[in-house]
Amino acid sequence: EAGVAQSPRYKIIEKRQSVAFWCNPISGHATLYWYQQILGQGPKLLIQFQNNGVVDDSQLPKDRFSAERLKGVDSTLKIQPAKLEDSAVYLCASSQQGSDGYTFGSGTRLTVV
Amino acid sequence: AQSVTQPDIHITVSEGASLELRCNYSYGATPYLFWYVQSPGQGLQLLLKYFSGDTLVQGIKGFEAEFKRSQSSFNLRKPSVHWSDAAEYFCAVTGGGNKLTFGTGTQLKVEL
Numbered sequence: 001e002a003g004v005a006q007s008p009r010y011k012i013i014e015k016r017q018s019v020a021f022w023c024n025p026i027s028g029h030a031t032l033y034w035y036q037q038i039l040g041q042g043p044k045l046l047i048q049f050q051n052n053g054v055v056d057d058s059q060l061p062k063d064r065f066s067a068e069r070l071k072g073v074d075s076t077l078k079i080q081p082a083k084l085e086d087s088a089v090y091l092c093a094s095s096q097q098g099s100d101g102y103t104f105g106s107g108t109r110l111t112v113v
Numbered sequence: 114a115q116s117v118t119q120p121d122i123h124i125t126v127s128e129g130a131s132l133e134l135r136c137n138y139s140y141g142a143t144p145y146l147f148w149y150v151q152s153p154g155q156g157l158q159l160l161l162k163y164f165s166g167d168t169l170v171q172g173i174k175g176f177e178a179e180f181k182r183s184q185s186s187f188n189l190r191k192p193s194v195h196w197s198d199a200a201e202y203f204c205a206v207t208g209g210g211n212k213l214t215f216g217t218g219t220q221l222k223v224e225l
Contacts, residue, residue: 033212042203042215056212091156102213104156
């Protein structure tokens with residue numbers, strides 16, 4: 001079974017620029033999550049999709065972050081404009097049922113300078 | 114609101130020694146509990162999970178964890194640590210179908 005694919009692996013941008021991350025979940029997994037992991041902290045949920053609908057985006061900074069999951073498969077997370085404090089690893093995860101344990105991708109490490 | 118506390122930020126053990134990583138959770142109902150491991154530059158790998166039933170859960174790589182409701186704890190253990198176990202370990206809780214809430218992690222260093 002293929003895992004959760006994420007790209008790019010690394011990204012360095014200047015503050016106020018925009019950036020986008022892509023995630024392809026495990027085939028058949030209806031639920032997709034984006035987490036932000038700042039250095040020295042545990043991952044924090046940004047947004048949860050069930051198929052192509054948003055279940056929870058309460059911790060997504062909507063003034064600069066946006067996410068979509070077209071056709072209930074791939075997902076894109078965008079930051080515009082980026083701030084220094086957005087430097088983090090962005091993890092995508094998917095699951096068939098929320099309680100069964102999630103499969104995480106390797107993440108995208110974003111550095112904002 | 115659910116929360117997880119991992120009291121130990123860093124732990125150092127000698128190879129071959131036993132290991133226990135502490136995790137305390139806060140959740141109003143029966144929790145679903147997880148332990149994940151993260152190596153540098155890698156994503157999170159599931160070690161084990163507890164949903165119900167036997168409170169002693171066996172996982173991969175020789176790890177086990179015990180759910181103690183009275184202490185709101187889910188500590189991770191391993192009888193004999195290998196150098197390859199050096200990584201960061203995260204405890205997480207969810208109510209089922211909902212978001213995972215993670216602790217801040219424990220960085221494990223193994224001395225040869």
